[in-house]
Amino acid sequence: xxxxxxxxxLFQTTAFxxxxxxxxxxxxxxxxxxxGGNKVKVESFAKGSQDPHYLQAKPSYSFKASxxxxxxxxxxxxxxxxxxxxxxxxxxxxLRIGESARLVTSEFVxxxxxxxKQVSRAxxxxxxxxxxxxxxxxxxxxxVAKAVxxxxxxxxxxxxxxxxxxxxxxxxxxxxxxxxWRGLIKRNIxxxxxxxxxxxxxxxxxxxxxxxxxxxxxxxxxAFHIMKVIKKIKLNKIKNVLVENYFASTIANRIKIEVKNxxxxxxxxxxxxxxxxxxxxxxxxxxxxELRESE
Amino acid sequence: xxxxxxxxxxxxxxxxxxxxxxxxSTSRGxxxxxxxxxxxxxxxxxxxxxxxxxxxxLQGVExxxxxxxxxxxxxxxxxGIHSKHEExxxxxxxxxxDVEPEEVFVETISLPHITIKAGKSFVNFAKYNAVxxxxxxxxxxxxxxxxxxxxxSLSQVGIGAxxxxxxxxxxxxxxxxxxxxxxxxxxxxxxxxxxxxxxxNLWELSDNLTLESGLSTIKFHxxxxxxxxxxxxxxxxxxxxxxxxxxxxxKYNSFVWSSEFISKERSGTVIAKNSGVTTFSRLQxxxxxxxxxxxEFIGFNKSEGEADVNSYAALIAFxxxxxxxxxxxxxxxxVSNSAVDKKISLxxxxxxxxxxxxxx
Numbered sequence: 086x087x088x089x090x091x092x093x094x095l096f097q098t099t100a101f102x103x104x105x106x107x108x109x110x111x112x113x114x115x116x117x118x119x120x121g122g123n124k125v126k127v128e129s130f131a132k133g134s135q136d137p138h139y140l141q142a143k144p145s146y147s148f149k150a151s152x153x154x155x156x157x158x159x160x161x162x163x164x165x166x167x168x169x170x171x172x173x174x175x176x177x178x179x180l181r182i183g184e185s186a187r188l189v190t191s192e193f194v195x196x197x198x199x200x201x202k203q204v205s206r207a208x209x210x211x212x213x214x215x216x217x218x219x220x221x222x223x224x225x226x227x228x229v230a231k232a233v234x235x236x237x238x239x240x241x242x243x244x245x246x247x248x249x250x251x252x253x254x255x256x257x258x259x260x261x262x263x264x265x266w267r268g269l270i271k272r273n274i275x276x277x278x279x280x281x282x283x284x285x286x287x288x289x290x291x292x293x294x295x296x297x298x299x300x301x302x303x304x305x306x307x308a309f310h311i312m313k314v315i316k317k318i319k320l321n322k323i324k325n326v327l328v329e330n331y332f333a334s335t336i337a338n339r340i341k342i343e344v345k346n347x348x349x350x351x352x353x354x355x356x357x358x359x360x361x362x363x364x365x366x367x368x369x370x371x372x373x374x375e376l377r378e379s380e
Numbered sequence: 381x382x383x384x385x386x387x388x389x390x391x392x393x394x395x396x397x398x399x400x401x402x403x404x405s406t407s408r409g410x411x412x413x414x415x416x417x418x419x420x421x422x423x424x425x426x427x428x429x430x431x432x433x434x435x436x437x438l439q440g441v442e443x444x445x446x447x448x449x450x451x452x453x454x455x456x457x458x459x460g461i462h463s464k465h466e467e468x469x470x471x472x473x474x475x476x477x478d479v480e481p482e483e484v485f486v487e488t489i490s491l492p493h494i495t496i497k498a499g500k501s502f503v504n505f506a507k508y509n510a511v512x513x514x515x516x517x518x519x520x521x522x523x524x525x526x527x528x529x530x531x532x533s534l535s536q537v538g539i540g541a542x543x544x545x546x547x548x549x550x551x552x553x554x555x556x557x558x559x560x561x562x563x564x565x566x567x568x569x570x571x572x573x574x575x576x577x578x579x580x581n582l583w584e585l586s587d588n589l590t591l592e593s594g595l596s597t598i599k600f601h602x603x604x605x606x607x608x609x610x611x612x613x614x615x616x617x618x619x620x621x622x623x624x625x626x627x628x629x630x631k632y633n634s635f636v637w638s639s640e641f642i643s644k645e646r647s648g649t650v651i652a653k654n655s656g657v658t659t660f661s662r663l664q665x666x667x668x669x670x671x672x673x674x675x676e677f678i679g680f681n682k683s684e685g686e687a688d689v690n691s692y693a694a695l696i697a698f699x700x701x702x703x704x705x706x707x708x709x710x711x712x713x714x715v716s717n718s719a720v721d722k723k724i725s726l727x728x729x730x731x732x733x734x735x736x737x738x739x740x
Contacts, residue, residue, distance in 0.1 A: 132587060134628040139702070141625065142737050143590060144582045148550035151493075166702070170737040173454075174552075176544060178490045206703060206732075303701065305667055331631060 104241055107150055109158040109168060110137050111356040112220035113190065113229070115365040117157060120233050120251045124244045130171070133357025136331040138210065138303070142167040147174030155240060156180045157233065160191030163217035186240070191217065193232040194225045197284055209301030221354060222285035223263050223369050230255050262366060266290065266373045274376065277314060277326040279306075279337065282354045286372060295321055298328075298336055306336045315343050324348055327375065330358045350375040414447035415734035419514040427723035437463065439727065440513050442482065446736060454489045456736075458482040458512065462532070482512070482535055497556075498539040504554045504578045505596045506617035507640045509533050515738050517638070517660060519709045519727045523676045523691045524658040528615070528642040530564045537561075538573065550582040560600055560613075567611040567649055572602030574613070582740075588630075592621040592740075611648030617641065623740075634664040643681065655680040656689070670697040679716075690714040705729045 103126045108114040114129035121127065130146050131137040137159070150156060150171055158164055172180050179186035196215030204213045219225045234252040238245040272291040279298045287294050296317050300310040317323070318340070328337045330353045337349045352375050353359040353368060362368050421439035440463075446456040460482040464475055485499025502510035508517070508525055510533070521531070538558025545551040560566035560574040578596035585591055598615040621638040643655035656678030663671050672695040679688035693711035700706075706728055713721040 132627045136631055139631065141740055143584070143740050144550040144552065144580070144592075145584045145590070148544060148582075151544050167737050170739075173489070173495070176491070176493050176495055178492060181489065206701075210701075333629070333632060 104154045104237065105152055106155045106157065107153045109164050110220065112365060113157050115356040116226065116230050116233055119255050119364065120230055120248055121237055122247065122251055124241065124247060133353065133355040134330055137163055140167045142170040144174060146171045150175035150180055151177050153177065153180060155186050155188065155236065157188045157190060159217050160189040161212050161214045161217035188232060188236045190229045190232055194219050194228045197288060210303030216281060216284050218282045219285050221283055222289050223259055224289050225285060226365055227256050227259050266369065269373055270376050275321050275323045277318060277323055279328045279332045282329045283327065295323060311336065311340065315340055318344050318347060325350055327352045329354045348378065414445045417444045417731060417733035417735040419731045421514055422728040423519065424726040425723060427721060429719060429721035442512055442514060448489065449486060452488060452490045453486045455486045457484040494541055494543045496541050500535060500537045503534045503536055503558060503576045503598065504556060505534065505576050505598050505615065506642055507594055507619040514729050518674060518693055518695055519707055519725045522658045523678060523689055523713060524640065524642055524656045527678055528644050528656065530562060534562060552580045554578045566600055566613055567602060569602035574598055574600035588624055588626045590623045594619040607649060609648050614645045616643045632667050636662040652683050654678060654682040654686050668699045688716040703731045
């Protein structure tokens, strides 16, 4: 009898235990939270104001990963500089690529800027497998959410219906939001960005990214390149320069000296990157708002 | 001998590459090729005390190769090419290059909670012994490391295990048993392993600030070959590092303060003891510019006849990307009863190919 009570207690405890999920970026964290709800406890290595290319592999991340039930990452070499060290240090073999507790979401989305041609570091920090910033695409966020749903369901079969219901709600809300956002901004508006972070967002909403402030990906702006960009701004009558929130606006502000009516927008590109951006919907909303203000 | 070694390594690498290519048809293409990276250090030195060492030099080359072996193991090899020093009378001079395996080891990847490592690897002792030359905080190794451990990091053949302690913060314990082969530290003995133990902790004081501490020791005792005298070597290391890197603006600002204490004691056929401390700080001035300063003192609890050593260094670094850096360093070393050694060094550090992340 006591054994039976103990088994029931153990089952109940297990059933109510939350899945411990780690993500590499706060955008992925938001997706997992929206799908996983109260069945998951989620933490992101990179905070909303940090550049995920260059995170430092703190040993405390390995400690957190040692207890994780699932690790969700972007892939496409975005985290190559730090994530493998964290996974090795965690001594949690389930988190290795290909294992049951690892989800690399790039495998589930259609990618932009993938190339088969030979690339070298002389071209800057290029990702030949594809641009890794696909979480800035509302359309692709649905594909990522589906992958997260399937993975959570496979790890926690008891709550599969709950995750699927959350996904259906997420998908419905995202489709409605995309339609709303499309109605809020004009097609073919021209912008300048600091880095190629918003490529997928622009692709979803037919926005033309005329140039970037970096002469090559990952290389800080040079005076010569900025002069070329200023010429393009004047030629194309561009009204907005968007600077991702983990870059300083100093360079962009110098453009304002040459082009007085240009708007320099410090744009959050990750959840938590600014106050009030608490989930992925808030994030896309905020970018739409910045673009509307420059029309 | 060094030219022959260099040619042998090149021949082995070529044959490995050829063999890998012939294997690739059976191992499903280049996706299974190991990650290969090369670090090269070029140095210019101008010193007041060792003019023979001055001038432009190839400070070192490190070829790193790593890959998963199978579902159970991962292997890593670092082949180092360094200046070879030969004694001429009472002085050492650089003559040509030595090629040697810095690290060649396998470690487990499928065991939960523990990593077992076997092969030749850096002994996990002190803060910077296990750090490759190109990743050292200053152009030259600290006086503390050089005088306590040696010109080269202590890398020995052995077996070890490391695991995370069941605490609510990062706490890692590593234990190694190795065949001691370093004349500066151990007597020649083939039947007595040395044991190294390290306990490392890291606390996240906030999202922007971490505090790391390390305690490590190496113990060895044996009878020297053909002797009844019992020899003992004991090294003790303690380190503390504070790192600040804000989550907002961390690309442009950061600060590190790191201090380390090492003591060494030998008894038996060789009697020696000494202890010292080193402390340095690094300030990030902009995205790619860093300034560093260091002070060292060696001479606590020392054997009679050992000199006190005071050393000061200042360094400025410009890192165009994470794959290259230019560093300029000025250092002054005062050894009691000797003339001050003043040295200016310039270093170019470049990395090509795949490169594993550096330890935090």
